[in-house]
Amino acid sequence: MADDTAAEGRVDRLTIENGADAGFRLAGTAPSGVPATPQDVLERICAQTLGEVARRSAALPLKEIKARLKDLHEAPRGFGHALKLKTAERQVGLIAEMKKSSPSAGPILASYDPAAIARLYEQAGAACLSVLTEGPSFGGHVADLQIARAAVSLPVLRKDFILEPWQVYESRLIGADCILLIMAALTDERAEELLSMARSLDLDVLVEVHDEPELDRALGLNTALIGINNRNLKTLKTELGTTLSLAPRVPPDRIVVAESGIRSREDVLRLAGAGASCFLVGESLLRQADPGEACASLLGPL
Numbered sequence: 001m002a003d004d005t006a007a008e009g010r011v012d013r014l015t016i017e018n019g020a021d022a023g024f025r026l027a028g029t030a031p032s033g034v035p036a037t038p039q040d041v042l043e044r045i046c047a048q049t050l051g052e053v054a055r056r057s058a059a060l061p062l063k064e065i066k067a068r069l070k071d072l073h074e075a076p077r078g079f080g081h082a083l084k085l086k087t088a089e090r091q092v093g094l095i096a097e098m099k100k101s102s103p104s105a106g107p108i109l110a111s112y113d114p115a116a117i118a119r120l121y122e123q124a125g126a127a128c129l130s131v132l133t134e135g136p137s138f139g140g141h142v143a144d145l146q147i148a149r150a151a152v153s154l155p156v157l158r159k160d161f162i163l164e165p166w167q168v169y170e171s172r173l174i175g176a177d178c179i180l181l182i183m184a185a186l187t188d189e190r191a192e193e194l195l196s197m198a199r200s201l202d203l204d205v206l207v208e209v210h211d212e213p214e215l216d217r218a219l220g221l222n223t224a225l226i227g228i229n230n231r232n233l234k235t236l237k238t239e240l241g242t243t244l245s246l247a248p249r250v251p252p253d254r255i256v257v258a259e260s261g262i263r264s265r266e267d268v269l270r271l272a273g274a275g276a277s278c279f280l281v282g283e284s285l286l287r288q289a290d291p292g293e294a295c296a297s298l299l300g301p302l
């Protein structure tokens with residue numbers, strides 16, 4: 001495990017106001033009670049996340065997590081490896097996502113059964129799962145990831161807002177195989193720190209970008225999986241042009257994961273033409289009567 005003594009107690013020092021010092025890139029948030037504007041959605045989610053982390057880490061301190069990790073014998077399932085294998089087999093590596101709701105879509109599913117959805121995705125040929133465990137904005141819970149993962153043999157991405165070392169350890173404890181690091185929410189130093197911490201726990205990491213400056217920063221990290229998110233965090237609208245313009249800038253030794261707003265096989269083929277080999281898709285699958293069938297039609301014929 002990495003030398004993480006500096007991580008001890010860090011959560012207690014965090015405040016939203018001094019976010020920049022703590023490695024949280026977006027300082028400030030809407031005053032409580034004021035509805036968030038689209039401009040501060042990520043900021044609001046990150047502020048809520050820091051509050052949640054402070055609360056949960058008080059109940060389960062890092063020391064306790066580390067003690068529990070010593071009794072954890074199952075290794076992570078190898079998220080990046082599974083993506084590579086499926087991509088070699090089908091030309092497309094699909095990360096099929098589940099979430100109850102989202103800021104852009106509102107409620108997506110009236111009844112949410114993570115195990116049933118996970119099985120449908122696995123049977124349809126998805127390479128990996130993505131699960132939102134964030135509560136306030138996505139209606140998620142840690143148990144959603146655990147239930148989904150227990151139902152299948154696919155590796156699982158915890159697609160949350162990881163800002164704090166404590167969350168990396170917690171992700172390993174709950175069984176995540178991969179974590180997300182969002183460059184828009186992190187300083188370079190914090191991204192580097194969380195990345196090496198994840199590595200020390202054998203977790204894979206998907207580094208997410210939205211624009212060219214973030215991509216340049218992400219490429220400075222020693223990481224294979226580069227997620228290009230098509231969602232504009234100011235308008236919350238998706239624009240596949242984001243991946244179409246950024247993917248060709250990614251060197252071939254990295255793996256491009258196109259994320260958000262992918263609705264059809266045609267979208268997949270268009271994005272693949274620009275260099276994306278993997279695709280992270282949620283809402284368009286979950287809105288179908290049979291998410292497994294929707295998954296299979298995105299993947300195309302074998």
Ligand SMILES: O=C(O)c1ccccc1NCC(=O)[C@H](O)[C@H](O)COP(=O)(O)O
Nearest residue numbers: 102103104105259260261262281282283
């Ligand atoms: O989905 C949102 O509204 C959202 C808002 C702010 C930050 C992140 C957000 N979504 C997380 C994701 O990136 C998506 O869940 C993921 O890429 C899948 O997208 P989709 O296929 O469009 O559900």
